[in-house]
Amino acid sequence: MKRNIRLTIEYDGSRYQGWQRLGGDSNANTIQGKLESVLSKMTGENVNINGSGRTDAGVHAYGQVANFHTDCMMSVNEIKNYLTKYLPSDIGIVEVSEASERFHSRLNAKEKTYLYRIAIPGVSNVFERKYLWYFPETLDIKKMEEAALLLIGMHDFKGFSSIKKTKKSTVRTIYNIEIKKTKKEIQISYTGNGFLHNMVRILTGTLVEVGCGKIKPEDITKALESTKRSDAGITAPPQGLFLVSVEY
Template identity: 55%
Template sequence: MLKNYRMILEYDGTRYDGWQKQGNTDRTIQEKLERILERMAGEPLEIHGSGRTDAGVHALAQVANFHADVNLSEGEIKDYFNQYLPEDISVKRVERVHDRFHSRLNAQEKTYLYRIETADKKPVFERKYIYGLGKSLNVEAMKLGASLLIGEHDFRSFCANKKMKKSAVRTIKNIEFEQDGSRLLIRFTGNGFLYNMVRILTGTLIEVGEGKRKPDEIKHILAALDRSQAGFTAPPEGLFLEKVYYKE
């Protein structure tokens, strides 16, 4: 009998082409997981992630689920995955869930964390996990700009997919700033994010913090519905999928 399992995993996205499997590469998180699942279950099976992290983006708590008929406990399934996964992907937990649970469709909100180093050089051993901006920022101005992004908006200006035909309306619940020495941490929580959206939001807020844009320009960028009006796309190494929220 097929049983539905949810897994929580973390990964270093540095050497991967993102979460979603693609025909032209096997360097995706989904592909690595599904190959092991096929070996375990004896047949090809699909693993659904809560969202598609981009190439180079990391996850502290990605949520995924799959249906399989295996005679193993949750702990044994976790150990099986970790036995064969490379050292930059780790399954933290596996649990059986009700049959209708879907990691993406049932997700209520997600929090993404973006890490910026404002000192002149990145720490050597964290260089793959933080954006080395190398200059100070006016965080108060960034907070003012961020406040205009809260709520339900059409975020087309902050989406890198120019051909997207679906709705770009999303709700950002909050944007939090935390200063940790010379590091600035920004957390974005919302009900969903478009392609490159968090990185474009971050790049735009950085430009506000540098004084290249005024905070109230955010209103005009939102209204323009035009990607060219927003800021640069912040690089992937500073971005982490931190948490996925469900109703239960």
């Protein structure tokens, strides 16, 4: 019986085309592709790795979770040391552990938390510039929090995604949205049972448009009811987004 190995991974997505391996494009620069290449050399097997979610090009992770099956008998510490040695320096292995035979990092995920970071205008962020959205206007946090409350709960978030047609459900539950302002940035944290493609970035873009007065908090309800992409806000750029953690 093959072992099932679980990885917790952090990465700087700045120079990658996202998490997901891109079909037969051997030149595609993806996180999944880098991991599978190193794992296949380590095990002598054709390794396929499952990720908890497919982060977009330019998106980062503090706690992406993935798993793969192998006959390799290296210890979890040896696996971690090998990956640390041969992976690029912008992909790090936080933890390696044995998982149950049936564990699947995406299908078994119960809760995910994402963080989006927005720079405050006029404040220098030289060392964090690649990981923030430089939105040029001052944002009204209270209005953003008022709008965020309307997003919490179970809703059809089709209008807050880039999905055009799908047979799968677009209903998701957001448990919490927390907006925090520091001296240099605004941090928006989202926790839910799952997120659609580009959903966090569109939620962020919508809250930012509320914060700068372009749309009203109550327009959130209209966007949820219509499920039309045109009724939600802009899509925030990828560099400010981080996958923080996945719970099982």
